[in-house]
Amino acid sequence: MTAQKTVLVIGGSSDIGHATALRYAQAGWHVALAARDIVAAQRNADDIKARTGVEVTLHPLDVLQTDKLADFAASLPVLPDTVISVIGELGDQTRAESDLAHACQIMRTNFEAPSLLLGLFAQAFQARGSGTIVGVSSVAGDRGRGSNYVYGAAKSGFSQFLSGMRNRMALAGEVRVITVKPGFVRTRMTAHLKLPAPLTVMPERVGADIFHSAEENGREVIYVGRRFWLVMTIICLIPERIFKRLKL
Amino acid sequence: MSEFTGWGNYPILATEQLGPRAPASVPDLVRSRSGLIARGQGRAYGDAAIGMASTLSSCGLNRMRSFDATTGELTVEAGVTIADILTTMIPRGFFLKVVPGTKFVSVGGAIAADIHGKNHHRDGGFGDHVYSLRLVLPDGETVSCSPSDNAELFAATIGGMGLTGVIVEATLRLLPIETGWLKQTTHVATNLDAAIATLADTASATYSVAWIDCLARGNALGRSLIYVADHASTADRNRLGPTQPTFPEARRGGVSVPSIFPGFALNPLSVRAFNEVYFRRGVARAGAAELVDWDPYFFPLDAIANWNRIYGRRGFLQHQCVIPAHSARAVLADILERVSRRGTASFLAVLKQLGDSHGLMSFPVRGYTLAMDFPITDTLFDFLDELDALVVAAGGRLYLAKDARQSRATFEAGYSGLGAFRDLRSRIGANERLVSHLSARLGI
Numbered sequence: 001m002t003a004q005k006t007v008l009v010i011g012g013s014s015d016i017g018h019a020t021a022l023r024y025a026q027a028g029w030h031v032a033l034a035a036r037d038i039v040a041a042q043r044n045a046d047d048i049k050a051r052t053g054v055e056v057t058l059h060p061l062d063v064l065q066t067d068k069l070a071d072f073a074a075s076l077p078v079l080p081d082t083v084i085s086v087i088g089e090l091g092d093q094t095r096a097e098s099d100l101a102h103a104c105q106i107m108r109t110n111f112e113a114p115s116l117l118l119g120l121f122a123q124a125f126q127a128r129g130s131g132t133i134v135g136v137s138s139v140a141g142d143r144g145r146g147s148n149y150v151y152g153a154a155k156s157g158f159s160q161f162l163s164g165m166r167n168r169m170a171l172a173g174e175v176r177v178i179t180v181k182p183g184f185v186r187t188r189m190t191a192h193l194k195l196p197a198p199l200t201v202m203p204e205r206v207g208a209d210i211f212h213s214a215e216e217n218g219r220e221v222i223y224v225g226r227r228f229w230l231v232m233t234i235i236c237l238i239p240e241r242i243f244k245r246l247k248l
Numbered sequence: 249m250s251e252f253t254g255w256g257n258y259p260i261l262a263t264e265q266l267g268p269r270a271p272a273s274v275p276d277l278v279r280s281r282s283g284l285i286a287r288g289q290g291r292a293y294g295d296a297a298i299g300m301a302s303t304l305s306s307c308g309l310n311r312m313r314s315f316d317a318t319t320g321e322l323t324v325e326a327g328v329t330i331a332d333i334l335t336t337m338i339p340r341g342f343f344l345k346v347v348p349g350t351k352f353v354s355v356g357g358a359i360a361a362d363i364h365g366k367n368h369h370r371d372g373g374f375g376d377h378v379y380s381l382r383l384v385l386p387d388g389e390t391v392s393c394s395p396s397d398n399a400e401l402f403a404a405t406i407g408g409m410g411l412t413g414v415i416v417e418a419t420l421r422l423l424p425i426e427t428g429w430l431k432q433t434t435h436v437a438t439n440l441d442a443a444i445a446t447l448a449d450t451a452s453a454t455y456s457v458a459w460i461d462c463l464a465r466g467n468a469l470g471r472s473l474i475y476v477a478d479h480a481s482t483a484d485r486n487r488l489g490p491t492q493p494t495f496p497e498a499r500r501g502g503v504s505v506p507s508i509f510p511g512f513a514l515n516p517l518s519v520r521a522f523n524e525v526y527f528r529r530g531v532a533r534a535g536a537a538e539l540v541d542w543d544p545y546f547f548p549l550d551a552i553a554n555w556n557r558i559y560g561r562r563g564f565l566q567h568q569c570v571i572p573a574h575s576a577r578a579v580l581a582d583i584l585e586r587v588s589r590r591g592t593a594s595f596l597a598v599l600k601q602l603g604d605s606h607g608l609m610s611f612p613v614r615g616y617t618l619a620m621d622f623p624i625t626d627t628l629f630d631f632l633d634e635l636d637a638l639v640v641a642a643g644g645r646l647y648l649a650k651d652a653r654q655s656r657a658t659f660e661a662g663y664s665g666l667g668a669f670r671d672l673r674s675r676i677g678a679n680e681r682l683v684s685h686l687s688a689r690l691g692i
Contacts, residue, residue, distance in 0.1 A: 018311075043270065043311055050312035050322070051336050188269045191308075 006030045006078055010061065010117060011086035013040035015187035016136060018047065019207035020084055025054040027211065032080060034061040034072070063087055063113035064105070073120045082214055083121045084134040085114040088155070090189050096150040103150050110138075110154035115161040122165055125175045132214045133169075134178040135162045136206070139223065141181070142232045145248040166220060178213050179221045182206050183228035201225045252303055255556050256293040257563030258624055258652055261685055263299045269308040271325055271382075271416040277304060278414055278681075279388030285684035286414045288354030289329060292361065293566050294652025295685035296409055304414060306356050312336070313417065320422040321379060326356030326415045333422075335498045338542065342422040343479070345377040349598075351498075351547045356415040361649035362407030362610040364617075365546075366455035366477075369601035373612060375406030376605075377421050383413040386681035390416070404672050407607030409648055411673060411682050411692060428495040429480035430455070430545045431488065434534045440470025440581055444616070447601050450476045458599040459530075461523045462620060463516070465588045469581065472599065473530035480539060488539040496541045504553040516591045559623040567632055568619035568647040569639040570602055576616040579642040583618060583635055590631060592622055608665040608672075611647045619650070629653060648686060659690045666692070 007024045011017040012033025021031045025048045035041035038060050045056035061072050091106035118133050125131025140148055141155030159179055166177035184190065184200040205224055212218040223229040238246070250265040266281075268274050278284060283301030290297060297303070306327035313323035320342055324333065331351035333344060348363040357363075362375040371377075380394035383405060391413075393402035405412045435450070437443035443458045450456050458472040485492060549555050556564070571579045580599070587597075597620045602612040611617075622628050636658045639646065645662025646654050660666060670692065673679055686692075 039272075040270065046313055047311035050315040050324075053315075053317065053340075188308075191267060191269060 004028065004030050005081040006032060007082045007084065008032045008034060008059075008076065008080035009084050009086065010034045010063065010114070011088070011136075012044055012058070013037040014086055014189070015203040016182070016185060016206050017084075017086040018044040019203035020086060020210050021056070021207075022048050022051065023204075023207040023211045024082075024215075025052040025056070027215070028054070029081075030054065031056045032059055032076070033057070034059040036060070036062045063117060064108055066108075066113060066116055069113075069117050069120060073117070073124065079124055079128060079131075080121075081130070082132040082134065083118065084136070084210065084214075085118055086136045087114055088136065088138065088189070089151075090148070091151055093148045093150055106150050107154045107157075110151060111157040111161070115158055118162070119165070122169065122175065122177075126169065126172060130174045132176045132178065133162075133165070134180060134210055134214050135159075136180045136182065136210075137162065139181045139183045139228050139232050143236050143243075147248060163221075176214070176220065178210070180206070180210055180213070180224060181222065181228070181232075182224045183231070185224070199225065199227060199231070250303075252287070252290070252298045253563075254290065254292050254294045254297065254652065256565055256652055257556060257559070257561075258565065259295055259685070261295065261298050264302040266302055266304040267308055268304065271309055274304070274309075274384050274414055274416050275388040275390060277302075278384050278386065282681050283683045284414075285682060285687075286326075286356060286360070286410045288327065288357030288360075289352050291350060291353045291357065293650045295689065296361070296649055296651070297357070298685045300683040300685060300688055306354055309356075309416060317342075320424055321419060322422055323417065323419040324355055325417055326359075327354050329354050330358065331498070334542070337422060338425070338428045339495045341424055341426070341495075343425045343428075343542070345371055345421060345423045346374040347546050348374075349547065350550055351543075352550065355418050355420070356410075359406060359415055359418060360408060360410045361647075362605060362607045362612075363649070364600075364602060364605075364612050366457045366475075366600060368605075368612055369451055369456075369603045370454060372603060373407075373605050373607070373610060375607050375610065378406065379419040379421055381405065381415055381419070382417040383415055385413045386677045400672065401676075403606065404608045404669055407605070407610035408669070409609065409686065409692075410684065411669075411678060411687055412676065413678070413682065423479075425479050426482045426494075427480045427485045428542045429485055429489065429492065430477040430540045430542060431480040431484045431537050432475055432477040432540045432545065433537050434530055435474040435476060436531050436534045437470070437472040437474055439468055440472075440584060441577070443470055443472040443474060443599060444577060444580075446472075446474045447599070447616075450474070451601065454478045456601065459526075460584070460597040460599050460618075461527055462584065462587050462597040463520050463523055463591070465585075469588060470584050471527070473527065473534075475545075477540065477545060484537075485539065488537065492539065496543070499543045499551060505555055505557040559621070562624040564621050564623045565628060565632065565652055566619060566621050566650040567635060568617060568650045569635070569644050570611060570613055570615050570617040570647070571639065571642050571644040572613055572615040575642040579638055579644070580616060580618055582638055586631075586634065587620060592625075592628075592631075597621075608669050609648070609663060611645065611649070613645070615644070617647075619647075651686065654690070656689075656691050 013035040089109040096103035137159040138155040140152040141159045162179040169175040184195040249262045253260040285299040287297035309325035309327035358374045362373045455477045458474045464471045605612040
């Protein structure tokens with residue numbers, strides 16, 4: 001039996017963060033949750049401990065304070081075996097069109113902060129010679145749409161960052177980089193939206209798929225639910241002169 | 249506004265929908281609304297979990313809070329389901345002390361209806377194993393209550409149909425189990441007397457339930473299969489199913505009934521044929537003890553998602569009454585006789601023993617409970633009123649979690665704790681604030 005492995009989930013107060021951390025705990029991993037909302041993260045930590053008996057540690061983190069990210073990574077008691085970023089903010093597209101501060105926050109939360117943070121862990125993992133990095137991006141990053149392109153553009157940037165990092169690490173050795181693109185997930189972030197049932201998954205599905213990709217040698221770029229691969233492929237194939245006239 | 253209906257697909261009513269994502273956001277919602285009721289998984293059959301103005305879903309309150317594996321004490325938020333608890337805790341060697349006929353109910357709902365299982369005569373109701381709970385009162389204040397702390401409020405909340413406040417958290421005692429199997433014996437009763445006698449004879453077993461063929465008449469009136477079971481020990485498992493895993497997993501998938509299932513497919517002929525096949529199959533396996541997996545034993549109908557759709561678009565009503573022990577035999581015979589004579593397709597008829605209960609408004613009283621499903625037709629309501637008259641005359645009552653149509657008079661005659669319950673509701677300011685369609689209909 002090897003020593004207990006540790007997963008760090010960044011965005012541990014979210015529903016996807018909770019479901020993902022729980023999946024790891026069920027597999028016997030030690031779980032570290034990083035979050036800004038420590039009360040919500042504690043609620044998730046208590047749940048995971050009650051269900052599995054696994055100890056969960058909490059690590060306060062405001063990812064938008066990017067000058068503190070290096071200190072945060074250095075302050076962790078152990079360098080995790082796997083680090084997963086599930087942070088994201090949908091924001092309000094209409095507001096972001098005229099409120100630059102809001103647009104900036106969406107871009108920073110979905111692109112800048114997770115990229116910088118995962119980049120730090122990539123360096124540390126490369127130095128150690130092992131580790132798995134998981135970035136939860138979004139299908140919204142596959143093609144800009146009028147209804148949410150500020151969010152989509154930021155997620156697209158994040159997807160490309162992960163893609164490049166995966167390419168670099170594949171040439172360098174033992175570090176894996178996984179890109180996860182959820183479609184509609186029933187969470188707190190989407191609670192106010194009407195989602196189409198056949199395309200909507202529960203957070204548990206995302207957690208299970210992440211675990212499979214990262215720890216059971218699954219594919220390195222995944223859509224959750226799987227049907228979204230087809231949906232997004234079709235969306236990406238529509239010629240621009242038609243696409244720009246669609247209400248999407 | 250969203251449309252809500254109970255498991256019986258009748259009635260369908262529109263209210264505002266509230267969906268708190270954590271217990272901390274419940275008090276503000278309760279404080280700022282009137283005509284509100286909490287709703288769990290929507291498995292009450294009628295109008296119990298539909299608010300007059302607002303319906304507060306507990307689906308977001310789905311986290312476990314703590315578990316002590318030495319004492320079996322589990323604290324959960326109110327929206328956690330029985331299915332979630334069982335799939336999480338069975339592999340760790342624990343079961344719930346009381347489970348209903350479906351695992352798709354929330355803990356909050358189970359407390360509010362003080363649900364009973366096949367072991368009520370022995371172990372009491374769900375509420376009897378609640379150590380404490382946290383309740384958001386109509387004014388938004390959150391209080392803890394237990395049998396020793398705010399005892400009056402606790403007793404009113406167990407079986408109180410959500411009318412004393414919104415349950416946000418509960419601490420339960422779980423039952424340690426050696427295996428996830430049941431050791432089951434099937435008994436055959438050729439008529440109602442034999443069924444009641446068998447239930448009495450097997451009362452020392454943990455679980456017992458009789459399935460009645462409602463369409464049998466004459467000498468065979470009340471012919472039944474009686475399923476009696478205990479949790480299987482490791483020794484039982486080794487003897488009866490040595491190759492089986494200790495803790496079988498919950499069934500996956502299962503079939504689903506299409507939303508357009510035609511109501512006419514369920515008619516006296518098809519039900520009679522089904523009942524005949526079912527009864528003969530039971531007779532064939534009667535006698536010897538067998539090992540049955542927890543999921544199909546306790547939750548046979550959960551294998552068919554949306555089985556309620558089988559009754560078609562108009563929906564169905566379940567009539568579940570309890571008749572005190574001393575008058576049970578004659579009254580049950582009378583009810584079964586009328587049902588049999590009417591020839592209505594009742595797919596399901598279940599007879600169980602009940603013991604005493606401790607909630608002010610809990611359904612069970614010492615006696616026998618009979619539950620029957622009826623597809624809605626124009627004549628059904630009058631027919632059920634007829635049955636209600638028999639129940640009332642015998643000092644019995646109807647189960648509120650199943651009810652969509654009983655009269656105020658029937659209700660008031662059955663529930664002796666009603667006066668004290670109404671009084672408590674006034675004192676905590678619940679009268680205008682916490683109102684379901686059921687409570688308005690029955691004047692609670």
